[in-house]
Amino acid sequence: MTQTVLRNNEIRLPFLGAKINFIGGLDPLGLQNASEQAYSRLLPGLNNVTGLIRSYSFYPWLLSQYPKSIVSTDPSKQKQFIRRAEFLNALISQSNGIQGINGGTLAAKFLEEENNSFDLQKGIYNSNGSTVDTYWKYPFGIFGQYYLGSIRQIGIIEEVVDSNNILLGLYRPTKQTDHSIVSGDSLAKAFESNISDSNRLLYLKCIESGIVNRNNLKQLKDDFNLREIDQTTEEWNLLTKLLISTDTPLIYGEEPKNRRKETIFHLMNFASDTNREINDREFTMWAYDSKGLINENEDECLSGWYYYQLNEYWQLACTAILHASIEKLQDLAGTGWYPFYELIEIISSEITLSLKENGLIESENDEVIQILDKVNSSEKNLYLEIMNTLGIQRSNSSFKLLFKLLKENTINAERLRQYVSENQYDLSKDVLSFIEEFQLTENLSIRPFLNDFLIENIFFRHKHIAYRKMGLGNQSTEKFILEEGMIRMIDLFGPGFTGPRVGNLITYLKDLQLLSPEGKISKVGIDFLEKLKYDI
Template sequence: MILTKNKALVPFLGDKLSIIRGLDPLGLQITSESTYGVLLPGLTNVTHRIRYYGFHCWLLDRFATHVGKADPKQQQDFVRRAELMVALLIRLLGAKPLNIPGSAFADKMIASNTDSVYRLDEGADSRPGGNPETYWKARMGAFGQYYAGSMRALGLVGTSAANDQVFVRTSEQAGGISGQQLAAAFADGIPEPVQQLFLRNIEAGLFREADLKILAPYFDLSQLQAGSAEQALYLQLLTGVDLPLQEDSASSPFHRKTSLRLALSYLHQDQARTTRKFLADNYLAAGGEAEELTLRGWYFYQLNEYWQVACSSVLAAMLRDQDKDGGYVHLPTFLVQFTEQIGAQLQEVVPGLEINKPLSAFLEGADLQYQEEEHYAVICRELLDYVEPAAQAAAGLALIGLIYRRNHAHFLELRQYAKERDLLREGNFLAYSQQLLAKRDWTMTEFVHDFLHRDIVLRHQYVSMRKMGTGQQSSQKFEVEGEWLRRTDTMSARFSDPRLDVLLLMAADLHLIDQDNVLTAQGRAQIA
């Protein structure tokens, strides 16, 4: 039973649950997500193609003028048909650009189509109770699920005064780019007859292959004309203030702009570098200069990433270890045995470690054998069959000791930085470091046993039950019945995606970097 908001939730008395492959089984990615939300506002992990911002502003503008009704259902179908038509158009061109919403469904439509006409209404229109047989399940398509929130944060869209279920593009505004400006820039290079053809297809619910040559040069959203007004506005959007709609936008930071400059500068030094390498190098430098707040933010992010992935690896190792017992173990016995196995493996990783000595020796002792990224390679590698579960768990615990030891001198300034930005979310590593200090006199054996029970088993139960609520789906990896634990699913430890790759994909669409990751003249201008 869970008590939340003065309500008792007892999901075990409800309908039968279905198991889903839930992410973040220990609820430790909240801090990471909040941090990259501050550093890259307006971006999500699926908003890869920057022209979709202008396209959706144009769609909302044309819905208001072409349809002129504040009807949520009609707007849903209008947007959904348009998104599906774009996916069909791009796929029919024969190219395979990535990150086009609805492209997988479009491929199926093309493969099964027997003539040159595609039914947009059948493939896109909203259905009572959801849209499982259409190109997108969410009622407002990819726009509603992925773009609307980002575009609202950037000041591009809002909701209608007549009906808050209807989206509208914003009008001209001081201090930022408006939806009206982006809609006009998107339409600027498209002849009016071509726009009208696109709109007629939406209205008819049909797309003909004969229209492909007419529409493709303008509605292939994987392509953006260099030097156009549209390109200039997108670049201005990315490099403008982070939060243009806040009351005092003049005081809004420029973390998004700074992150773009930092990522491009890093890439300019070596085209083979990755955003993962950027984060790891910045972490080792403790965020660089103290006055560089964006670098400090990415340092804080990566510290919490090592923490959450270390804990996740221990959970993954526990689940793997239960293979030999058929996924059903006596929990007290398992915890004792797995603790002993981890202790033996820790002595292989940590030179001179004595498991019956205090935890303080582990936190303050000599450097570990491996660095953070090397531990990550062990605990998150694809071929984990070659790593014993206890060794995987030991690597995760060793990583926790390493990040404490490397970073504890910076905890005070990091805590102040995070507190000012509301980033000290539940489960963050700075909070856990206080627990480590409180347990410094425990033996390593006592600490490992308590960590397995309290921070892995009990925390996963708490997080999965909280996520379950009164719903019909469960992300539980195991169930505990009395003193017996029964595994129900497996998992892999992994980093979250901080959207830096999305930023570079947008930079590529904006012609700041070429296909070989070499900065163009415009790209070099951004780091000058």
């Protein structure tokens, strides 16, 4: 065996790593990826924070004005131009009672001062050029953080390149090359047609000078209200057309599809049938209940939303079990150490007793497969139970939801696997893998099943995900420390659904007056839906 010999006066020190910092983190079991891929495919060009449909015409217009106002290829100049415009919008909105415009907190503070005029530069940069505690911390403003990715994906802006095809970090609206496609240039022109020349010049003057007064804010209110769009205008027509346009493929070589248009069709049909205010979760739960079928025929788009909500129920139930399990650890040991496998036995014993008290099993020797037909509560009611209980009751409701999902969806698993494959989802762990794995354990008695599930799918799964997220860094999202058969609590993390972008889509439909402010389908929406039926 080779031995290392220390030379005279040589000292070898052990490697000392940086101290690990524990942070909150999201998705502690790494099960939300399937849901996120699903809604990304179904609603491309949107995200969960792009809350204003008129921004899809405003930003192309603003970018079209940049080279007219400032002749510079320095990206920092365009960033300043956009940041001044966004803070100006916030001041216009706050001073005129227009809600839902980002940057309003700092704008309100400016307006509380007795000054008649305001320095935009003081709202967008600190004296040292930093953006902390300004109207928006992200250097490229609301545009860069919230809208850039989505409006590039939907095809209305592009990054500028030089003569050597090198990206310059500048953006401009796309040119009109096909009249069947909504371009950034056409949206910019439509936006400009809805503002007066005097207000256009005033708005740009305020940006260029960096100064705006209270009279300016009042004068600019109507033209630069990003919450209202006149439905008799070309801007309204183009924004509506943009929403239902063919999706830009997310995968190279993929055939263009119309998932966004079809989602809008299903959402508005749902609104029409319910004739009351709707929300995003009601829609996805309705899609789940439909099992992706319309009049017993499979619908690809609705199947996507069925798969999304199925995965949501599953990831929520698993996360709730993790939360309840760590809560039990906290009850037993506080923040101290506790034997890991003893904890597993205690939790599975309590769940088994609860299942017996609920009439789902007669003894712990019952096979798991026997439980499935005894869960009579709906998925929605079990979800509500999970969210309104803690401890063993939460774990019990979570396992009941898992059993219910198996009972109602195993028959559709192969159809959903085909959907996932055809849409090229990149998945290693989703609800379909759970359904497949269950077939190997369905004849186990309840206690061994619970023990294995808790160890492999909850505790070990979380450790694996937390280590993967940490990588070579020193920030850990671990909710517990597990060492040499002992476990110690670090933090709790509650269950919840992901945001499927449908909420923002509903907001867009309200801004376009296709839905009323209360979320019901409007007269304009009924006419729009009727036309859409023949275009799906």
